[in-house]
Structures are given as C-alpha cells and as structure tokens.
Amino acid sequence: MLELQSLNKYYNPGTVNEMCLFRDFNLQIPDHEFVAVVGSNGSGKTSMLNLICGSIPLDGGKIVANGRDISNLPDYKRNKRIGRVYQNPALGTCPNMTILENMSLADNKGGRFNLRRGTNKARISYYKELLQSLNLGLEEKLHVKVGSLSGGQRQAMALLMCTMSEIEFLILDEHTAALDPKTADRIMELTDEIVKKKKLTTIMVTHNLRYAVEYGSRILMMHEGNIILDKAGEEKKSLSTNELLDRFTHISIECGN
Amino acid sequence: MTILLGILEEGFVYAIMALGVYITYKILDFPDLSVDGTFPLGGAVAASLLCKGMNPWLTLIVSFLAGAIAGIGTGLIHVKLKVRDLLSGIIMMTALYSVNLKIAGKANLPIFSRETIFENEWLESFLPEGAKRYVTVMFLFLILLAGKLALDAYLKTRSGYLLRAAGDNEILVTSLAKDKGFVKITGLAIANAFAALAGCVYVQMNGFFEISTGTGTIVIGLASVIIGTSLFKNVSFIKPTTAVIAGSLLYKWCVSRAIRFGLPSNDLKLVTSVLFLIILVFSERKRRGKKNA
C-alpha cells in the first residue's frame, strides 16, 4: 500500500515565479494495483513520481509505504523497495559495462557491494534465461557493452534490471515514449507480463492513452496538480480510448491549447 | 642505458600515480587535482617515518593510507559540502601543502643516510655490485605490477562494479539503492592512495623529500591516462590499466627525448602543455563525436 497524504509542493518558493503544484494532494494505491496515469504537460505526473522516489524535496505532507513513513528517507534508501524505469533508456543501464556486468549489478541490488566477485558465475545461466524471455537475442551478447545496443534493447534491459531484485513498487516514467511504436508495444507487453508475474504495485505515467486504457487496473487523469478522473475495476474496463480522449481534449481546451 | 633506466624508473613511479588518476578521471569522470598534494604527502610521510627509523616497506602502507584519508577529505568536501569537483580538489591540494610541511617538518628532508626499500643492509648482503643499478627499476616494476593487478582485481569485485557504474551512470547507482556520494568517496580514496604510494616510492628512490615535487603531478597523470587510453583504444585485449602504464612510460620518454635533443628545460612546461592540449582536444572531440552518433 502506497499512501500520499496531503502533499504540498511549490516550485521557486520565495520568488515572483512561485508556483504551487500540489496543495493537499492525496492518493492511495493498494497492493498489486497497476495504476496508469495520464494528463497534460505540467499536470504534475512526473513530479508525483519524483516525490515518491525522493528525487525532489517535499514541502509538506507524508509519503507512507506499507505503513512506514518514508518522507524523510534519502532517495537511494527508498530505492531498496522501488524500481524505476525512465523515459530515457540510457538512465537505466551502464553504457560502458557489458550486459553481463549490468545484470550482475542489478542482481546484487539490496545486497552488499563488497569485495566478492562482481559476477557470480553460477548465476550466468539464470541471467541468460531472463534475457531470453525478452526475445531480443541479448543472451548471446553477454560480453557486449550495453552502450552499443539500441534504445529498445536498452529499455528492455532496464526494465529487466529494475525488477530483478525483490521490489514492491514499480515506477514507470513514460518508459515507452522514446521508442518506436513497434518496440514500444513490445516493451509494454513485457511490462505487463513482469508486473503480473511479480505482483508489483505499479504506477505508470504515459502519454499513450491506448496503453492507459488497455493495461492496468486503475486509471488516473491529472490536471494542474489535481486528480480529475479516477476509475478502477469494472468502471475502468468499460472506459474506452475515445471517452478518455474527449476528457483529455476538454481539459486541454480549458487551458487554451 | 642510463637514460632508459631513468625513463623506466620515472615512468614506473608516475604510472603508480596515473593508475589513481585513471580511477578519478576515466572511471569517475572527476577531475581530481588533489593528487598534486597527495603525491608529496606520500613522500612527506615516507621521509619523516624513515627518519624515525621505520621499516621502509611499512612506509608504503602508511603512505597509502594517508593518501586514502586525504582522498576521503576531498570526497567529503565535494559530496557533503556540495563544493564543485574541481574546486574540492584545489582546496585539498592547497591544504595539503601546509600539511606536508607539517609532516616533514621542513621543505626539504633528505634520507640519503637512511635505509630505503631500494637500499638497505639486507639487499647489500647478497646483491652483487653489478646488479645494484637494476634494483630500483626492478622493485618499482614489482610495486607497480602489484598495484595494477590489485586494481584490476578490485574493478571486478562488486564494489568495483559499483564504482564503474557511478562514473557511467550515477542514476543507476541510486536506483541500486546505493549512495552515489559514498561510491565517489571510495573512488577518490583509492585514487589518492595510489598517488601517495607513488610519492612514497619516489622519495625513497631520490633520497630526499622536497615540497615542490608535487607541482604538476596531475598533468603527468592526466597525460599518461589520456595518451595510454587513446593509443590503445581499439586494442581490446589490452586492459586500460596496462594502457595507462604504457602512457606514463611514453610521456616520460617524450619528455626525456625533448631534453636530450637540447630542448631548454625552460621551455619544457610549455611544450608538455601544448602536447597535452593537442591530445586532450582530439580525445575530447572523439568523445563528443561518439555522443552525437
């Protein structure tokens, strides 16, 4: 269970450009829920993810994960239980390290980074198996540097790497936005498989309304720091892309763009 | 022969330091100027301890640790006090000047009369007269080799993986639930430990500590790293650490050739700076080219 309790967030406080993004923002995400979040630019989607992960400071309120207040934990400590995939495929992998080294790093998340061998040879066949599930032939390129892979391949690896260890929450920050439509579809299917298999509590920010409708168990639409649409279960299943689009156009017209 | 020995000796010593610079500059992408202070720090520690009668081999360990502490200092200034990387190094380097004077007690501390790793009773007892000339270069090579192999091995450990990840993609380190600041501090500690070790060996080789020996260390280190890694970029079976050592030898060779062929030593710094700039510009351009691709 992830709870955001009366969050406040200001940008540029104390200057003429001061802007209040969130005022008394509340959200509860029960375990194993897959939430798709849509909304226009500047609606606060990514800011919300950044607040959850601790990438930006919070100005008020509490973030509670499984009953534990994590608002004051630094980002890296929160990440023990959180996996995050970014829009930019480069952010989820190390370009100058090989696929095998990247997998080993991810496999060791939550463990100690001590003087034991970086790559556990006994685990290689397991890594190969995981890579095989991507269907990209990466299992044959274990000693290739990740930097030479395509964006889609790297994003697939990033997804695999951040879900390898025991995490509870998966944060997807427009993770298909930088990919071509076909690859994006493939990554989206893969995401769904992994989320279902590992029963992860997931928040996915996306600009692709079709994905928001097709995948996940709950949908949120955000606008200027507020949730203006929140449908789950049967209600969500009956929601069509066109309806969502209408609603989306509506708020866009209000804004004047 | 003399000049070759000289190049090998100097090249090996500075290669030990360059291995450290390789960690900061190439792996962590951190231009760390503190080595200008930690190289003489190792020397000051060695000279003062040898004067107190410590076993020369033990001074290697103490100097190594002293350098690590200084590196941690630079790291803390950068990570905890949020000072920019270049500036934290400059601050540490400047502070170390006074610290080094304090440790050595004075600006010039000779140890000609003391036992060193290259000259001691134990060695005298069995080495034939003719072999003496080669003792220094042989020991230097062994120390360098030990340092290189240890570093290679470290980079293959979990901690070493994390260090490489920190230079490659800081965000991933955070994603792995690790404090990237801590990883940087570790890297700086190791790098400066190598620099101090080099300084310790250098002083024992020359027979005296001199406060001015640190000036320009970073230039030699960077030049060695950049020359080495650029030259052997496409030779995959040569490890970067080996390339750095080759770079150091090559750099020293160039400088010594320049002096040999009558380059006035007054112009030496200008020539090395220009040489360095050329290498830097070209390797930088290559890097940018890669990023755009």
Added chain:
Amino acid sequence: MKSCSQKGLRKRSLALLGAVLMMGTAVLSGCAKKSEGATLKIGIGQFAEHGSLDNCRNGFIEGLKEAGYIEGENITIYYENAQTDGGTASQIVDNFLEKGCSLICGIATPMAQSAYSAAKKQDVPVIFTAVTDPIAAELANADGTPAGNVTGTSDKLPVQMQLEMIREVMPDADTIGILYCTSEVNSISAIEEYKEAAGDYGFTIIENGIQTTADIPLAADGLMKQVDCITNLTDNTVVSCLPIVLEKATEAGIPVFGSEVEQVKIGCLGAVGLDYYSLGIQTGKMAAQVLKGEKKAEEIPFEVIEEAAFYGNTAVAKKLGITIPDSLIESAAQVFDTIEQ
C-alpha cells in the same frame, strides 16, 4: 558516413600527434650539436634562475678555466635549469649521465640532492654550490666529511655582519621584518639564525611566510606596518619578486636591506653579501682538482665562503632620506649611485 568521418578524424589526430612529436625532436636535435670532440663533459644543473645562482654558475666556469679547463677546448659544458621543478631536476641529471658527463655540478640544494641521488649509482662525482647547509641536506656527514662522492661549497649568509651593518645605518630601529617562502629550507634556517643573533644587536625579528609569489604583495603590505626596516634573504621566491617588495617599501618609507650585490643594484639600501661569483670560482677549482684526479670528491670536505663585503646604494639612501655612514662607504666593495630598473 559518420563512423567513416570519425575514423578519418582518429587517423588524422594520431598522424598529427606523431608529426608534432617528430618535428619537435627533429628541430631540437638540430640545435643540440656543438663543441664536439672535446675530451671531458661536465653537466651543470641549476635549480632556479636568479642573479646569485647565475653568478655562481659563471664563477664555476671561470674557476674551471683558471685551472686549465676551458669550455670548447678541452671540456664541453652542458647547462640545464630546472626552474624550481623537482621532477625536471632528476631528469636533467639522468640526461647528463646518459651523455657521459664525468662530473656534475648541482647549484642550490634540491639540484645537488638530485644529482647526488642519481650519480651515486654510477659513482660519478658531484660538486655542489649555493647549498646553505650541506649537513642538513645530508650531502655531508655531521662532522663535515662528505656523505659520498660529493663535495662543494656552502653559501651561509653572514647574519652577524648584516645585523651589525643595519645597526650602524639605523641606530634607532627596533624591529626587522623578513619575508620568506615556507617551502625554502634555506630561508627557514637563516631565519632561525637571525632570531638567535638579533637580541645581541637590540633587534626583534618579525617574519612573514608566503607560499607563492602571488602572496607577496599582501604579505609585504602586512609586514611594512609592523617593522622599521626589512632584510632580505636569498629566498628564491622572494628574490624573484623583489621589485614589488621594494616598490611597496619605498611607498612606506621603509628601507630594505639585501643579501647580495644583485639586490643592491636594483634598489636595496645596502647589503653585507657574499660574492657568489667568487664562490663559483672556488667551486670550479674544487671541481678541477677532482677532474685532474688529484683528489676524489669524497676526500674533500665541503668549504664555506667566509669573506663578505658591504655593498651600498646611495640613490636609494637619498630617496629614503637616510645617510649611509662614511665608515661603511669607505669599506664597501662597491657603491651604486643609480637604481637599475
């Protein structure tokens, strides 16, 4: 296309690098060859570049000449300056050894140490000069005998005579300021000596340490406020920026005493100084003894030059409204009536 142009770039960059290196060596090797055919080769390594040390070197060459070793006839002299860089110093010596020098002269302490350190492996004799304290530098044993195949001359400052002279010129002065660089070991031992002796002449010493030449203006300003006059050492760092100190002192109306004739030439009021040229000659003669095989360097104890003389500058005195006593002027080795710019 892109990868192709990059490959080209890489090749070109390597080629250029190689070209620069080769051109450099080619041009340089062209100007290296002179006075071939001489029998003996001598290397002179100098640590820093300033008047006193230059005089030393010229004296050394003159001393050799007087003993029958004439440059270009029966000896070849190689001269290199380390410009206060320790790393360069040892490379200079390696180069001398490679060229087959039969004797190396090290001017100033770190150069002498570098020379001794590298040359002892091949048992090439080292002659040093301008080393203030050869015992502290471990170039000589505590009893004054050489530490190895190394000997030379020491340039200890005549501190007592300098203090006596200042007392004569300024009967009412209480405090003397000294500016020095903390990294110069010779300056530190000189200051200790000054402090020890100052009481006997009724002076108090106030010293101000600097680290680089950039610190000099501020440090000089600070010192001017506290002292009646300034005495200058042979500190390489301070001497190289002496004009700045002199300018500030003239503004404040404070006289600056020097330690060497070159300093008086450019505007110090006076100095009891060593004649570095004759120090050099003395060193050159010692070197000649070794070259002739009369004695080995390790058999000759180092020598200290004792004779010091007064040098004065009347133009400076007039500017400051001070008269240098006639007794001093009469005994002076040289009196200048202009200030060299």
